[in-house]
Amino acid sequence: MAASKRPTIIGHIPKLPGKWALIVIPFFLSSLMSGIISLINMLRNLGWFDGFIQLWLYNWMISWAIAFPIVVTLLPFVRKFASLFVDMAPPK
Template sequence: MDSQKTPVIFGNIPKLPAKWALIIIPFILSCLMSGIISFINMLRNLGWIEGFMALWFHNWMISWAFAFPIVLLLLPVVHKLTGLLVDMSGQQPPK
């Protein structure tokens, strides 16, 4: 029997390899940010109207469809700008 058990997310679904973190982190971050910002903006502009949640969810998905690729495109620029402001000498560069 294999002495090393493969880490799983839940059930029998294995965790992704570490290299996927470069995609998963922006995926989750863009999801949360676009959801929160679209919720706040809609609430401020429309108030709590009938059908708010369905309308918000629809608009959130549209926002996220733009947010995720934009985050992926801007991430290298943000890394470079961060390097100008932060001493990263003790850090490993992202692969």
């Protein structure tokens, strides 16, 4: 009888257990949102110029450092508020 193998990400690195989704999802969501918003705001306000990417990456990391803890902190409250409008019961 073969032992059950955990799914892997790359090579032999195992995937995180499901409970980590509470941190991983906000991590990726805050990354994408802060990156896209900072890119759009910089393009609108400064336009494209030499060194744009470096300045954008710098500003993005600052935005992300603020966005990630805010998303993790507020997510339980947002879920509770959303449940006032959406039936959050799992489908039967």
